[in-house]
Amino acid sequence: MTLISLIITLIVVGVLLWLVNNYIPMDGKIKRILNIVVVVAVVVWLLNILGLMDSLRTIRIGR
Numbered sequence: 001m002t003l004i005s006l007i008i009t010l011i012v013v014g015v016l017l018w019l020v021n022n023y024i025p026m027d028g029k030i031k032r033i034l035n036i037v038v039v040v041a042v043v044v045w046l047l048n049i050l051g052l053m054d055s056l057r058t059i060r061i062g063r
Helices: 003-023 028-049 052-057
Strands: none
Touching: 003 028, 028 052
C-alpha cells in the first residue's frame, strides 16, 4: 500500500467518523464507544499494514 493511499484512507475514515458524530443523533456514551472502537481498529490496521503486528507477536511477557 502506498503512502498516499494510506493517507487518503485515514482521511476518509476521519471524515466518516466526523460525519457520524455530527449528523447522526445518538447518546454521548454510544458516540464515545464508537470513537474508541474506530480508533482501536485503525491502530491495529496500521500496525498490520506497517508490519509491526508480527513483531508484537514475538514479544514474550513473563517467563
